[in-house]
Amino acid sequence: MWQLYQFPLCPFSRKVRLLLGEKGVGYELVRESPWDRRDEFMDMNPAGQTPVMVDASRGVAPLIDSMAICEFFEETVEKAAMINGTATNRAEIRRLVTWFDTHFYRDVTGPLLHERMVKRLAHRTAPDAKGLREAMKAAVGHLDYMDYLLDHRNWL
DSSP states (O other), X not given: OEEEEEOXXXXXXXXXXXXXXXXXXXXXXXXXXXXXOOHHHHHHOTTOOSOEEEXXXXXXXXXXXXXXXXXXXXXXXXXXXXXXXXXXXXXXHHHHHHHIIIIIIIIIIHHHHIIIIIIIIIIOOOOOHHHHHXXXXXXXXXXXXXXXXXXXXXXX
């Protein structure tokens, strides 16, 4: 059976959990705190990032990175495609997924998780109010972009 090494608040792990649920793929959750950098986990993924999918019984190398994991199951599970439409539409979907994975994470999700969770759990320190304000300000700009996209199409 597949094992998903993930952290519950990791947005990339969440993306994989959603896809696996939609595709009906059975898996076991393995909680991995990325800041612990356990040797076993680092052997699977030297970058030390979640998510990682493993199924030793299949003889498949660990699947690393949410995009690679999602593409693997999109290509190997014959349930309805999660990315469909014309080639142009699929390219736009992939662009938006990459935008959320990079820009939104860098500007909003990552800083919020760092200030509100990592500092508390890993470092035992208080969040920085300035960092939180900057992330929330960045969120407004990103939400404005999502509003723009939704004004010009019926999907996001």
